[in-house]
Amino acid sequence: MSNNCLEVRSIVKRFAGHVAIDGVSFTVQPGRIFGLLGPNGAGKTTTIRIVNRILMPDEGEVLLGDRPMTDADLARVGYLPEERGLYKKMKVGEQAVYLARLKGLSRDEAEKRLRRWFDKFEIGGWWNRKVEELSKGMQQKVQFIATVLHEPELVILDEPFSGFDPVNAELLKKEVLELKEKGCTIMFSSHNMNSVEEICDDIALINKSKVVLSGEVDEVRARYRTGYYQLVAAADRLLPEMPELFRIRKMEAKRSEMCYLLEAENPAMSNSDLLRHIVDKVEVRSFAEQLPSMHDIFLKEVGGITEE
Amino acid sequence: MKNKILLVASREFSVNVKKRSFIVTTIVMPVLMLVVMLLPVMLMIFEDTDRKTVAVVDVTGEYVSAFESNDSYLYVPTEKMTNAMRSDSTDTDAVVYISENLVENPSAVTVFSRNEVPLTLLAEVEEVLSDKVREQKMKQYDIPKLEAVMADLQQDVEVGAVRWTDEGEQQSIPQVLTIVGGIGMFLIYIFVMGYGAMVMQSVSEEKTNRIVELIVSSVKPVQLLLGKIIGIGCVGLLQMAIWAVLLLVVMLVVGMVTGIALIGQPPVDAPSMAAAGGIDPDILSAVTSVATVPFLKIFIVFVLCFLGGYLFYASFLAAIGAAVNEPQDSQQLMMPVIIVLMLAFYMGYYAMLNPDSTAVAWSSYIPITSPIVLMVRVPLGMPLYEVIIALGVLFLSAFVMLKLSSKIYRTGILMYGKKPSFKEIFKWLHY
Numbered sequence: 001m002s003n004n005c006l007e008v009r010s011i012v013k014r015f016a017g018h019v020a021i022d023g024v025s026f027t028v029q030p031g032r033i034f035g036l037l038g039p040n041g042a043g044k045t046t047t048i049r050i051v052n053r054i055l056m057p058d059e060g061e062v063l064l065g066d067r068p069m070t071d072a073d074l075a076r077v078g079y080l081p082e083e084r085g086l087y088k089k090m091k092v093g094e095q096a097v098y099l100a101r102l103k104g105l106s107r108d109e110a111e112k113r114l115r116r117w118f119d120k121f122e123i124g125g126w127w128n129r130k131v132e133e134l135s136k137g138m139q140q141k142v143q144f145i146a147t148v149l150h151e152p153e154l155v156i157l158d159e160p161f162s163g164f165d166p167v168n169a170e171l172l173k174k175e176v177l178e179l180k181e182k183g184c185t186i187m188f189s190s191h192n193m194n195s196v197e198e199i200c201d202d203i204a205l206i207n208k209s210k211v212v213l214s215g216e217v218d219e220v221r222a223r224y225r226t227g228y229y230q231l232v233a234a235a236d237r238l239l240p241e242m243p244e245l246f247r248i249r250k251m252e253a254k255r256s257e258m259c260y261l262l263e264a265e266n267p268a269m270s271n272s273d274l275l276r277h278i279v280d281k282v283e284v285r286s287f288a289e290q291l292p293s294m295h296d297i298f299l300k301e302v303g304g305i306t307e308e
Numbered sequence: 309m310k311n312k313i314l315l316v317a318s319r320e321f322s323v324n325v326k327k328r329s330f331i332v333t334t335i336v337m338p339v340l341m342l343v344v345m346l347l348p349v350m351l352m353i354f355e356d357t358d359r360k361t362v363a364v365v366d367v368t369g370e371y372v373s374a375f376e377s378n379d380s381y382l383y384v385p386t387e388k389m390t391n392a393m394r395s396d397s398t399d400t401d402a403v404v405y406i407s408e409n410l411v412e413n414p415s416a417v418t419v420f421s422r423n424e425v426p427l428t429l430l431a432e433v434e435e436v437l438s439d440k441v442r443e444q445k446m447k448q449y450d451i452p453k454l455e456a457v458m459a460d461l462q463q464d465v466e467v468g469a470v471r472w473t474d475e476g477e478q479q480s481i482p483q484v485l486t487i488v489g490g491i492g493m494f495l496i497y498i499f500v501m502g503y504g505a506m507v508m509q510s511v512s513e514e515k516t517n518r519i520v521e522l523i524v525s526s527v528k529p530v531q532l533l534l535g536k537i538i539g540i541g542c543v544g545l546l547q548m549a550i551w552a553v554l555l556l557v558v559m560l561v562v563g564m565v566t567g568i569a570l571i572g573q574p575p576v577d578a579p580s581m582a583a584a585g586g587i588d589p590d591i592l593s594a595v596t597s598v599a600t601v602p603f604l605k606i607f608i609v610f611v612l613c614f615l616g617g618y619l620f621y622a623s624f625l626a627a628i629g630a631a632v633n634e635p636q637d638s639q640q641l642m643m644p645v646i647i648v649l650m651l652a653f654y655m656g657y658y659a660m661l662n663p664d665s666t667a668v669a670w671s672s673y674i675p676i677t678s679p680i681v682l683m684v685r686v687p688l689g690m691p692l693y694e695v696i697i698a699l700g701v702l703f704l705s706a707f708v709m710l711k712l713s714s715k716i717y718r719t720g721i722l723m724y725g726k727k728p729s730f731k732e733i734f735k736w737l738h739y
Binding site: 081 | 312518521724732735
């Protein structure tokens with residue numbers, strides 16, 4: 001599966017009275033991190049449950065490579081649900097072994113790998129403790145280990161950063177990147193845009209049951225370029241406005257420097273061309289295009305549709 | 309994926325077998341019951357063997373001869389009550405004081421004692437004096453041979469019951485069989501209810517825990533449900549097996565003590581045994597009649613009734629457990645189930661009294677009541693083909709129930725938020 005992409009093809013899921021997802025399609029490329037974004041109630045969890053075969057779509061299909069995904073493929077998928085839980089009365093080690101065996105690992109293999117993970121997370125002493133004795137943060141570590149113990153080729157995390165404390169969130173981020181390095185494909189859902197920019201390669205944005213935007217993170221951001229530039233130049237000369245090229249939206253003096261906010265007249269013009277015109281007029285200290293953050297794009301897309 | 313069902317089942321089994329409540333009910337309860345049952349016997353054996361001295365002061369002189377000393381009381385005829393008797397200084401433990409002729413004044417007798425008068429002594433004195441007074445009264449009528457006539461009137465009628473079977477006539481013991489059926493019915497009720505509730509609890513625990521979503525990403529919900537029902541059902545079978553072994557041991561021990569093989573031997577003629585063993589013939593005939601009960605057949609039907617009834621009720625209860633969010637809500641939804649089972653229980657009780665009524669016949673085919681009613685009817689000799697049909701209907705409806713439940717279960721376990729209405733739950737059947 002590691003060389004196979006996961007393709008979600010126009011899936012539709014209806015629940016009594018409403019359509020949870022309506023013709024959602026996207027592709028998760030192997031070995032990359034894919035973010036499924038959207039506000040609460042957009043249909044992220046439903047989509048993820050369909051990929052995990054917990055729910056069956058009413059229409060459309062989920063493909064692995066060029067064939068439909070089957071139950072047998074689930075042994076190679078690791079899933080960390082949004083609502084995470086463990087058996088409270090069961091011992092940690094016993095429970096993790098059980099979960100791994102459900103994924104098809106033998107008892108011995110599961111125990112061997114678990115010991116390794118427990119050592120890595122420095123939680124070896126918890127093996128015989130009951131889950132109810134652990135703090136929430138400790139349980140999260142156990143849950144994460146249970147997700148990846150069977151060395152899945154596809155790891156699906158539903159809202160992984162919500163509910164994790166900052167230390168665990170950082171650890172999780174590190175582990176996710178490590179998994180990617182090992183060739184793992186990762187798909188996660190989030191409404192936390194910062195995490196997306198940091199670790200995602202590709203995204204799909206879902207709103208109101210539909211995909212409204214998808215692609216590579218950099219490409220998406222470029223698509224949403226606004227034509228605004230941040231320019232810092234020496235203050236000895238002032239930059240004149242060139243209406244055929246750009247307008248000055250803001251000017252601010254800072255000691256010996258002058259900060260400008262420029263809006264390009266023609267967004268198609270390359271950054272170098274624009275800069276070429278400017279370097280003749282002023283001594284440039286720094287020049288940067290103001291790309292919208294994923295957060296801005298998210299708000300723009302989600303907000304825009306809400307207003308309709 | 310049979311493997312996964314087995315995996316779920318074995319987890320369910322080991323978790324529930326290790327629970328303290330299981331160990332307590334399985335081992336401690338029967339032992340306690342045995343102790344409660346054996347306690348009177350033990351007390352009789354270890355009763356304090358001190359003979360108590362009872363002085364009999366009979367002013368009339370007519371009754372003192374009626375008192376015969378026995379193992380418990382030594383009756384000493386005494387002229388008059390002295391003050392010394394009030395203190396502890398004499399050997400006398402109690403004094404029976406008869407002041408007048410009891411035929412004329414039946415209450416002219418009193419028992420005095422420093423300690424509380426033992427009830428057994430009171431009973432004995434009453435019995436002795438009543439007999440004597442009756443005798444005196446009879447004499448007053450002056451009818452010849454009246455005593456002999458009275459003795460002749462003391463005749464109990466014994467009704468023998470014989471059942472016609474294909475093999476011929478068979479000594480029938482309806483009381484014992486009815487009691488056995490009653491116990492079986494009670495046990496089935498407890499087993500079905502208890503283990504059904506255990507399934508429901510396990511389902512709702514996984515849902516409240518939120519671990520269920522993780523599990524169903526590896527296992528199909530139907531497999532999870534099946535594994536659960538199988539695992540917990542095995543716990544029930546284990547408990548049953550343990551109890552059966554305990555019962556067997558008890559019967560063997562009783563058999564050794566009384567000298568009657570309760571299992572595996574045709575009943576022996578009770579009175580002749582009694583004459584040989586010197587045991588009370590009533591007890592002996594009760595014990596012997598237990599030996600005629602077809603325990604193996606009843607046990608097999610019991611296991612099948614449990615499996616069918618458990619599958620039926622546990623499936624339904626699992627659907628309830630999956631539909632609700634909070635364990636408290638499930639208690640509320642369980643009420644109708646408990647009421648239905650109670651009705652079944654009453655039906656079983658009715659079957660004990662009227663095993664041949666039409667209502668009972670029908671209720672042995674309706675899966676809601678059949679596991680309980682069957683337990684009553686089978687010991688009383690329900691025709692085999694009827695048993696087979698009834699069990700067939702039970703298992704068939706149990707599988708239908710399982711099928712419907714698994715649909716509700718599949719949807720319910722992932723539904724959080726407000727408590728679903730029955731209408732919504734009904735809709736889940738169509739997803």
